[in-house]
Amino acid sequence: MAERTARLVIDRAAVTDAIDRRLFGSFIEHLGRAVYGGLYQPGHPEADSRGYRQDVIKLVKELGVSVIRYPGGNFVSGYRWEDGVGPTAQRPRRLELAWRSVESNAVGLNEFTEWAKLVNSEVMMAVNLGTRGISDACNLLEYCNHTSGTKYSDLRISHGVKEPHKIKLWCLGNEMDGPWQIGHKTMDEYGRLAAETAKAMRLIDPEIELVSCGSSQMSMPTFPEWEAATLEHTYDFVDYVSMHQYYGNRQDDSMDYLAQSDDMEQFIRTVTAVCDYIKAKKRGRKNINISFDEWNVWFHSKAQEKDTVQNHPWQQAPHLLEDIYNMEDALMVGLMLITLLKHADRVKIACMAQLINVIAPVMAEENGTAWRQTIFYPFYHAALYGKGVVLQPIVNSPLHETSAHGLITDVECVSVYEEEAGLLTVFAVNRNIEENVILDIDLRNFEGYELLEHLVLEGDLKQCNGPEGEKIRPIRAERSIKETGKLSSMLGKASWNVIRMKKNKETV
Ligand code: AHR
Numbered sequence: 291m292a293e294r295t296a297r298l299v300i301d302r303a304a305v306t307d308a309i310d311r312r313l314f315g316s317f318i319e320h321l322g323r324a325v326y327g328g329l330y331q332p333g334h335p336e337a338d339s340r341g342y343r344q345d346v347i348k349l350v351k352e353l354g355v356s357v358i359r360y361p362g363g364n365f366v367s368g369y370r371w372e373d374g375v376g377p378t379a380q381r382p383r384r385l386e387l388a389w390r391s392v393e394s395n396a397v398g399l400n401e402f403t404e405w406a407k408l409v410n411s412e413v414m415m416a417v418n419l420g421t422r423g424i425s426d427a428c429n430l431l432e433y434c435n436h437t438s439g440t441k442y443s444d445l446r447i448s449h450g451v452k453e454p455h456k457i458k459l460w461c462l463g464n465e466m467d468g469p470w471q472i473g474h475k476t477m478d479e480y481g482r483l484a485a486e487t488a489k490a491m492r493l494i495d496p497e498i499e500l501v502s503c504g505s506s507q508m509s510m511p512t513f514p515e516w517e518a519a520t521l522e523h524t525y526d527f528v529d530y531v532s533m534h535q536y537y538g539n540r541q542d543d544s545m546d547y548l549a550q551s552d553d554m555e556q557f558i559r560t561v562t563a564v565c566d567y568i569k570a571k572k573r574g575r576k577n578i579n580i581s582f583d584e585w586n587v588w589f590h591s592k593a594q595e596k597d598t599v600q601n602h603p604w605q606q607a608p609h610l611l612e613d614i615y616n617m618e619d620a621l622m623v624g625l626m627l628i629t630l631l632k633h634a635d636r637v638k639i640a641c642m643a644q645l646i647n648v649i650a651p652v653m654a655e656e657n658g659t660a661w662r663q664t665i666f667y668p669f670y671h672a673a674l675y676g677k678g679v680v681l682q683p684i685v686n687s688p689l690h691e692t693s694a695h696g697l698i699t700d701v702e703c704v705s706v707y708e709e710e711a712g713l714l715t716v717f718a719v720n721r722n723i724e725e726n727v728i729l730d731i732d733l734r735n736f737e738g739y740e741l742l743e744h745l746v747l748e749g750d751l752k753q754c755n756g757p758e759g760e761k762i763r764p765i766r767a768e769r770s771i772k773e774t775g776k777l778s779s780m781l782g783k784a785s786w787n788v789i790r791m792k793k794n795k796e797t798v
Pocket of ligand 1: 364
């Protein structure tokens, strides 16, 4: 069989944009065992005096998450933030309607911001525009960001938090286009409310950045009219529009599953086009950028979720959305990261949803250890090495046939460049699950760059990790050869690759 070869041209002058570190964000919702039994589990051998699990903190820090969206998700549409502040013993237990759970409020926003500091992450806060509105969003912002001398800032101080949290990023509700959302709204209802809420919030703190809700997935019947109609109202008051999308191998067709990153690509292009259309229509000067604040693979646990939510009494921290990921899910996550990086000029924030136990890279056993899912690794690599600027990928790849997506490329890749550090990294997925591909990287104006390492994640597509150990973990492979002006890398079938190059010190 003839060798399959793909070609990537990298040119240091062809810069897409600088990478915003917030592209490597994540998400914690009061859902299932993300908070209770996840980051917080008093009595667990790994818990500190505040109840925070140190084994979880260690893995989240290792993952390198820059920003964490909180507290939802669907949860935020019924969120009463006051329930979760002040003396813990006086906090009410509530029925949590989004996930049919009992919320103890033992962890609230002051605990969460404290925890976020421990994992070196910024907090991205969401306000409730489901059951609540302008006044409540303003009170919450005053509590969080105003220094002192007012009702809510002094309330925060009375709760032992002297310094304001200075939360910069705020989501104006969550998935308000979805009929499942508590307080679901029409486009005009949401657009008006979001615009007026944003306007008022900016009067309290002009430094904040605001995210207007986009569609909750590309297949929503109101997409993309939702974006256009809501931005008509919010354009002047917001900085970002949100995107959400989850993928899954629902037909058990791996080739077609891995083609779904092309859908994500199309989704981003369309939302960008709608943002630019509204900008033009309004004769505006600013771009509305994208906060892709929920993305991941989510399908393994769908049956569990239905059963838990429908067939059980009200429970506290039930097992919900606990997808156990395999190797092909890690490839899909890698493909999604590449897609996000390719659009670094417009996608400035992205949150892998979620972080702990709930569709998560980090799992925490109730009576045991914390461990890394397969999807941990592509994210870890991207957050660690995805620094500097993205270079426009000029790629020529062989194609293969898929059932629903037709002919698609074998290789998806993107390169990032840190000029000062003299580092060049290529992230590449070979999504052909049957054949290896040689990737020839044309390094035209990267004289003096030598191979540092070629990291590979591969294995049986259905192999998962677990508390007993990691069957899927990256290895350092001898699969790249440097020649004059080019690097030739062998991408194994169905593999995630990180090819790192460094400028030779001798080179002037
Ligand atoms: O992340 C799980 C859920 O997915 C979130 O609560 C919601 O926003 C989305 O539908």
